[in-house]
Amino acid sequence: MLSAGRARVLRLAAVAAAAVSSTLLFSGPANAAAPVVLGGGSGVYVEDLTDPNSVSECTITAMGYDNKNQLVGLTAGHCGEVGARIAAEYTRSGGIGVITEKDEEMDWAIIVFNPEKVNPTRRVAQSVINSVGAPPQIGENVCKNGRTTGFTCGPVWETRSTFFRSQVCANHGDSGAPVLRGDQLVGMVVAGTDFKAGPISIELPLCTGGGNLIHEPELATNITTVLADIDRHGGAGAGFRVA
Incomplete structure (x- = not known):
């Protein structure tokens, strides 16, 4: 997928x-x-x-x-x-x-x-996770905290039933990074993608850290969808609640 x-x-x-x-x-x-x-x-x-x-x-x-x-x-x-x-x-x-x-x-x-x-x-650095939130909407500003590029923020520009794309900065090693709306966990960083404008796909460089304005968008899965899938599996992690 x-x-x-x-x-x-x-x-x-x-x-x-x-x-x-x-x-x-x-x-x-x-x-x-x-x-x-x-x-x-x-x-x-x-x-x-x-x-x-x-x-x-x-x-x-x-x-x-x-x-x-x-x-x-x-x-x-x-x-x-x-x-x-x-x-x-x-x-x-x-x-x-x-x-x-x-x-x-x-x-x-x-x-x-x-x-x-x-x-x-x-709490890790600037990010705090107090609850799980609904998926973000287009135009909302979200932030992610990753071990490679740290705490970065950017707007959401595409939403789907299971994932969303945003301009938060991420790079290799940031897989799994939480995507936040305030102190609500709304997504998990899983991949980088090309920028798409209609039928045109544009390959942009990887983000190297905060302040890097031009970089490829990041794809994150909706955390509510992820948790529902974990519950469906019924194994470890089912019924997850924030510690």
Whole structure:
């Protein structure tokens, strides 16, 4: 359904200078390690189950609890496969969670976190998530918070039943980033798209950060549609409520 995703793949060998290793990322923190704080906009490393020397960088959409009171996080489905382990980017802390449910069509994934190793938060940098909101309308201004390009805002210029396009700035690694109307979560960043004006499709450059005015539009799924699909699956994440 959706075009090229926003996950970014890292070769562990390429970031060895930052002391990143598969052992450090996924074996789990020491018992005495303080819990990591994660929320919508936090960066995570996702294990690549097909290549032990690679991880994907993605962004948490929101943290919450499901109908079984499991601590769960949402992110984009193309970030990893079921069974992939998760590490917090800013602390390099591994052993904190695993992807247990995903959907290819709607491009979402559910991470079940260890509540002894993760503290959920509603605030990450400038963004606060207090509730889930209805999809935005054309002309509304929305903002996203991603691990690559940070907190950026832009107008919505197209809406559909399951997704919307806007001029929020995003780039690889921002997959899963929450899209917000104020403190309401309304969408999840999943892809970049060409700019379309009627029959004309214009390829624009990727956005490099705040202040970059000319860049390709971003496609986000409606969070209400995503949550309804998660409920339909009936597994981890069903009955999601913001932590």
